[in-house]
Amino acid sequence: MRDNKNFKPFTYKVDIKNEEISNPDNHIIRKLSSMKGQYMDEKAYEEMIKKEDCILYEVYEKFAPEVEGELLQGMSIVHPGKVGNEYFMTKGHFHQILDTAEFYYCVKGHGYMMMENPEGDWAAEELLPNTVLYVPGRWAHRSINIKSDEDLVTIFAYPANAGHDYATIETKGFRKLVIEENGKPEIIDNPKWK
Amino acid sequence: MRDNKNFKPFTYKVDIKNEEISNPDNHIIRKLSSMKGQYMDEKAYEEMIKKEDCILYEVYEKFAPEVEGELLQGMSIVHPGKVGNEYFMTKGHFHQILDTAEFYYCVKGHGYMMMENPEGDWAAEELLPNTVLYVPGRWAHRSINIKSDEDLVTIFAYPANAGHDYATIETKGFRKLVIEENGKPEIIDNPKWK
Numbered sequence: 001m002r003d004n005k006n007f008k009p010f011t012y013k014v015d016i017k018n019e020e021i022s023n024p025d026n027h028i029i030r031k032l033s034s035m036k037g038q039y040m041d042e043k044a045y046e047e048m049i050k051k052e053d054c055i056l057y058e059v060y061e062k063f064a065p066e067v068e069g070e071l072l073q074g075m076s077i078v079h080p081g082k083v084g085n086e087y088f089m090t091k092g093h094f095h096q097i098l099d100t101a102e103f104y105y106c107v108k109g110h111g112y113m114m115m116e117n118p119e120g121d122w123a124a125e126e127l128l129p130n131t132v133l134y135v136p137g138r139w140a141h142r143s144i145n146i147k148s149d150e151d152l153v154t155i156f157a158y159p160a161n162a163g164h165d166y167a168t169i170e171t172k173g174f175r176k177l178v179i180e181e182n183g184k185p186e187i188i189d190n191p192k193w194k
Numbered sequence: 195m196r197d198n199k200n201f202k203p204f205t206y207k208v209d210i211k212n213e214e215i216s217n218p219d220n221h222i223i224r225k226l227s228s229m230k231g232q233y234m235d236e237k238a239y240e241e242m243i244k245k246e247d248c249i250l251y252e253v254y255e256k257f258a259p260e261v262e263g264e265l266l267q268g269m270s271i272v273h274p275g276k277v278g279n280e281y282f283m284t285k286g287h288f289h290q291i292l293d294t295a296e297f298y299y300c301v302k303g304h305g306y307m308m309m310e311n312p313e314g315d316w317a318a319e320e321l322l323p324n325t326v327l328y329v330p331g332r333w334a335h336r337s338i339n340i341k342s343d344e345d346l347v348t349i350f351a352y353p354a355n356a357g358h359d360y361a362t363i364e365t366k367g368f369r370k371l372v373i374e375e376n377g378k379p380e381i382i383d384n385p386k387w388k
Contacts, residue, residue: 007330007331008315008317008330009307009309009317009319009327009328009329009330009333010319010327010328011319011320011321011325011326011327011328012325012326013324013325013326014299014324014325014326015324016324021326062326062328064295064328064330065330067293068262068293069291069293069294069295069331069353069356070293070294070295070330070331071295071296071297071328071351071352071353073297073326073328097263099261099262099263099264100263100264101258101263101264101265101354102265103265103267103297103351105208105299105349113203115203121202123202123203125203125204125205126205127205130207130208130209130210131205131206131207131208132205132206132207132208132215132256132267132349133203133204133205134203134204134205134256134258134265134267135203136201136202136203136258136259136264137201137263137264139203155299155326157265157297157351158265159263159265159353160295162263
């Protein structure tokens, strides 16, 4: 993307209150329509989208050269809501270069990171303000907002050559889902997992 | 260090008030005696160290496999103080694998990151709470605390295979120094720079 040798240090402000970073290089907006087939309750999904193709999450990105040794960074914002009884969440992805990690620092909200690796392990770690989450290489990861009235906001950094593999999760899903049961989050098996 | 395939996701709390992280894997303490020759005012340095070999900065580390694709992380704390009119600072280093970046998130205090690359460029970026600083590959970096009564606290992440080259800075120094002049930070040429 840019010549590594001429790439200069930079800073940006993290505005936790307004949930934005200064001078983002890109702003991704993901709506309900981009998550077709990902939610357990397909009927609830179809009924919701008929009313409004609402925004599920947003990502502000800062760029760096997409080469080994550099890091891409930004802010992720998952809005509150549910499809049926399943919380709003990100698409979730493996990295194209599977053995690349990701660093998350939660600055607002309450949620989970759902993770799994090709070896068959899964893990769900809680996200709360001032928590660092480390996703090692090989682990697919998806942010899930379990609050009903607040965004889940994280700052992230990952190897700039990692790339994104969304297709594997779109096809297989995650082994586990986080749903609301009696007003509380519960981790259940994904009945549609292949 | 650890088998990548069996390395699991983890979280840790960042305690901004008490300036520590939960369950650190390592705690580095750097005293004045480890900075011999690094400060401009050698007489002030010798007089200070005769009184007390005080702590200049501390680092809490979290480990990950030291291989390409993983990230090492932790918290850095630079205490307030001066040697002569030069602020307390970290040793500063290049990465052994020169083309590796570093991500910093400032959570407390006020300072500068002094940086330079082998091509002859230098940069000084201000660190304030909720500022992200991105140090691209090739840039040596040193944290400097410009407050008289507060620690400078940052969270960092960098490629786990980067390694540290302290020797180049110990021998050459940084091109620029940050000193206090009339109660304010000033960036000046380093008279000892080789």
